[in-house]
Amino acid sequence: MVRDTIPVVNRKPQVILLAGPGGAGKTSTAARIAQHPDWxxxxxxxxxxxxxxxxxxxxxxxxxxxxxxxxxxxxxVIELVARKKNVVLEFILYEDPPRPLLNYQNALRLREIPxxxxxxxxxxxxxxRRMTIRGRARDTDMEKRRAQAEHQIRCLASPHIQDDWVIDxxxxxxxxxxxxxxxxxxxxxx
Numbered sequence: 001m002v003r004d005t006i007p008v009v010n011r012k013p014q015v016i017l018l019a020g021p022g023g024a025g026k027t028s029t030a031a032r033i034a035q036h037p038d039w040x041x042x043x044x045x046x047x048x049x050x051x052x053x054x055x056x057x058x059x060x061x062x063x064x065x066x067x068x069x070x071x072x073x074x075x076x077v078i079e080l081v082a083r084k085k086n087v088v089l090e091f092i093l094y095e096d097p098p099r100p101l102l103n104y105q106n107a108l109r110l111r112e113i114p115x116x117x118x119x120x121x122x123x124x125x126x127x128x129r130r131m132t133i134r135g136r137a138r139d140t141d142m143e144k145r146r147a148q149a150e151h152q153i154r155c156l157a158s159p160h161i162q163d164d165w166v167i168d169x170x171x172x173x174x175x176x177x178x179x180x181x182x183x184x185x186x187x188x189x190x
Contacts, residue, residue, distance in 0.1 A: 012114055013081045016185060017104050018090040020120035021152030023127035023145075025169050025177065026090040029120065032178045033088045036186050040080050044091035044100065047072050070100060074107045081113055086186075093119070094151070096158040116185055120177075121156050123170040124149045 016033065018026050027043065034041035047069045052059060061069075073089065080087050091100050101117070108115045122130070127149040128142055156166065167181050 013084055014086045014185065014188075015077060015081070015108055015113055015115040016088040016182070017101065017115055017117045018088055018120065019093045019098070019101055019117070020156070020169075021094070021122070021127060021149055022092055023130045023149060024120035024122050025130070025174060026092075026120055028174050029177055029182070030088045030090040032174060033182055033186055039086045039088060039186060042073065042076060042080070042087055042089045044069060044073055044089065066099065070103050074104065077108075077113075078111065092152065093155050096155045097160050098155065098158055102160060117162075117165045118181060119156060119161055119166045120169045121153060121166050122168070124153060126170045
């Protein structure tokens with residue numbers, strides 16, 4: 001009797017850097033990716049919530065805080081990768097140059113951790129539509145939120161962001177975004 005054997009492939013865990021403006025669909029997309037058992041969803045926002053606890057919502061992030069948060073996030077990514085987990089790390093881009101993106105890419109490159117960068121870019125109208133649907137208390141000043149969205153979307157025109165990283169999510173359902181842009185990456189690691 002001939003037994004079929006499945007070769008064991010020792011792949012390095014993969015990291016997806018998933019960025020974009022607030023309301024782009026990063027959290028939903030990352031959660032969809034993390035439905036696969038070998039993938040972990042990591043949100044930079046969770047680290048910001050801790051560091052800004054007790055401070056007024058919307059307070060600007062300082063460069064020192066950015067470095068603290070990014071160092072903590074990188075440590076966590078490294079821990080997960082050491083445990084053979086693939087990671088989808090989602091974070092907001094709000095400046096040009098996009099320091100969080102550049103820092104994460106550099107940290108992964110230095111450690112020879114394979115990564116893929118994807119930037120979700122909806123229209124400002126789509127961001128406002130999504131914020132209205134999710135109905136968070138801080139999303140009531142839509143004029144302010146629109147200005148933030150437009151600013152964050154303009155940051156995506158940075159020369160540091162490659163065109164092939166950018167996905168227009170304005171009128172595309174989550175499952176289609178997943179299927180078209182992420183399924184092949186996720187299934188390649190299984």
